[in-house]
Amino acid sequence: MGSNPKPAEDLMGRSNGVHFSGLVSRDELDKNGHREELPTTSALENGHKELREPFVIGVGGGASSGKTTVCNMIIEQLRDQRVVLVNQESFYYGLSDEELTRVNEYNFDHPGAFDTEYLLTCMENLKHGKSVDMPNYDFKTYKNVLPPRKVNPSDVIILEGILVFHDPRVRDLMSMKIFVDTDADVRLARRIKRDTAEKDRDIKTVLDQYSKFVKPAFEDFILPTKKYADIIIPRGGDNHVAIDLIVQHIRTKLGQHDLCKIYPNLYVIQSTFQIRGMHTIIRDAKTTTHDFIFYADRLIRLVVEHGLGILPFKEKQVITPTGAVYTGVDFSKRLCGISVIRSGESMENALRACCKGIKIGKILIHRSEGDNGQQLIYHNLPKDISNRHVLLLDPILGTGNTAVQAINLLLKKGVQESNIIFLNLISAPQGVHVVCKKFPRIKIVTSEIELGLNDEYRVIPGMGEFGDRYFGTDDC
Numbered sequence: 001m002g003s004n005p006k007p008a009e010d011l012m013g014r015s016n017g018v019h020f021s022g023l024v025s026r027d028e029l030d031k032n033g034h035r036e037e038l039p040t041t042s043a044l045e046n047g048h049k050e051l052r053e054p055f056v057i058g059v060g061g062g063a064s065s066g067k068t069t070v071c072n073m074i075i076e077q078l079r080d081q082r083v084v085l086v087n088q089e090s091f092y093y094g095l096s097d098e099e100l101t102r103v104n105e106y107n108f109d110h111p112g113a114f115d116t117e118y119l120l121t122c123m124e125n126l127k128h129g130k131s132v133d134m135p136n137y138d139f140k141t142y143k144n145v146l147p148p149r150k151v152n153p154s155d156v157i158i159l160e161g162i163l164v165f166h167d168p169r170v171r172d173l174m175s176m177k178i179f180v181d182t183d184a185d186v187r188l189a190r191r192i193k194r195d196t197a198e199k200d201r202d203i204k205t206v207l208d209q210y211s212k213f214v215k216p217a218f219e220d221f222i223l224p225t226k227k228y229a230d231i232i233i234p235r236g237g238d239n240h241v242a243i244d245l246i247v248q249h250i251r252t253k254l255g256q257h258d259l260c261k262i263y264p265n266l267y268v269i270q271s272t273f274q275i276r277g278m279h280t281i282i283r284d285a286k287t288t289t290h291d292f293i294f295y296a297d298r299l300i301r302l303v304v305e306h307g308l309g310i311l312p313f314k315e316k317q318v319i320t321p322t323g324a325v326y327t328g329v330d331f332s333k334r335l336c337g338i339s340v341i342r343s344g345e346s347m348e349n350a351l352r353a354c355c356k357g358i359k360i361g362k363i364l365i366h367r368s369e370g371d372n373g374q375q376l377i378y379h380n381l382p383k384d385i386s387n388r389h390v391l392l393l394d395p396i397l398g399t400g401n402t403a404v405q406a407i408n409l410l411l412k413k414g415v416q417e418s419n420i421i422f423l424n425l426i427s428a429p430q431g432v433h434v435v436c437k438k439f440p441r442i443k444i445v446t447s448e449i450e451l452g453l454n455d456e457y458r459v460i461p462g463m464g465e466f467g468d469r470y471f472g473t474d475d476c
């Protein structure tokens, strides 16, 4: 795959082609909040470009303490990240027919009930970037016979379960350990509700199991692991402050905010599952041209709207049909769009749809060896461009070389640097560094920050050659 990252300084003057990618990623949440993923690479650390090991979080605590709830809340807040949830309960040994006849005598809360060796293998593989076959335990049949779930490595791996801190080898894989601490009576009440509703068990069976196994095991095996926790969350999912702090810490460790912290003029649009879903489609190499255009258009529209949102405005009052005064704003109309041929042309329709009658100029930059690999060969810009705010359109910011050429031309034509908003769908950190360092007053609006560039200066994970995919020339 050739994904060794390049330092930004290396890229200036050496690229002879950007905007490619071979890596595809797809995330899906199933009904249990599990994610199934195709290969991904790891996140960036502290704004640097090296790819690194995933951040592993352990979430332990008594049964029904709210571990899964806490994990789902963390995952929800990290919806713009590649997160995978591993449940310790998937690693329960299946019961033999003989054991099934005496199921009420089986202690599911004992460390020996789990296949910890296989759990360890799976976690080590995930941590080292390999995909794994996760067992699929069925609580109703007590068996492990369902087809395994393929889980691929991610930027964040969360391992949750009653005894995830019991084995020191599993503990050692974790970068952060969270213990969910909920009162025993609350846990029991929830357990009765859950096991009768979801596991088809009667109250007597649940209570017998609780007093015979669950309570003693909590005291003997689970509670003693609380001392290993870095964070103890009282009240589980009700503790929003704790969950917010945990998410902040994870983001800091992933270096997610660093680029925006370094460059206040970089705007990454707020991610939602809709947005990630659309990215998932357009990044999938198997997506048809028709779907690629549809979802790329939706994302481009969001980026354009966001870009328009950071244009200057003046306060304006209007009278509504009810005769009331509405105090609003009047936004700048001295605008134009400039698309970088050819992929930037894919963004013109969205801009026209948002700004009736907007003038759109074009710049063509040829990429070849030598001379920074860049050659400006054509431009057609509005004559009065120097008096306008310019929305520069190019869906991918890779090395930054093309953007630098285009911006240099705009500046030469008298456009003020602070009047340029560069709109793109994805930005490689290297390109962000190059553009923001050279033009600190320019604004960049993007929908996702990429992992980096590979040896061939292609954006990873990226989405391939955008222009070819959008204009349907990818099989020419």
Ligand SMILES: Nc1ncnc2c1ncn2[C@@H]1O[C@H](COP(=O)(O)OP(=O)(O)O)[C@@H](O)[C@H]1O
Pocket (backbone or CB within 6 Å): 061, 062, 063, 064, 065, 066, 067, 068, 069, 070, 190, 194, 235, 236, 237, 238
């Ligand atoms: N803060 C809460 N308030 C009310 N019910 C909760 C809360 N947290 C969890 N539950 C419910 O309690 C049950 C057990 O929660 P869960 O998160 O599955 O715990 P665990 O994974 O620790 O067994 C679930 O039915 C869940 O909906």
Ligand SMILES: Nc1ccn([C@@H]2O[C@H](COP(=O)(O)O)[C@@H](O)[C@H]2O)c(=O)n1
Pocket (backbone or CB within 6 Å): 062, 063, 064, 065, 067, 068, 089, 092, 108, 109, 138, 139, 142, 161, 162, 214
């Ligand atoms: N067949 C099984 C397997 C496990 N249990 C109980 O599940 C609890 C652990 O799950 P949590 O989501 O609550 O962490 C544990 O207390 C086991 O007794 C079961 O009842 N049947």
Ligand SMILES: [Mg+2]
Pocket (backbone or CB within 6 Å): 067, 068, 069
């Ligand atoms: Mg659970």
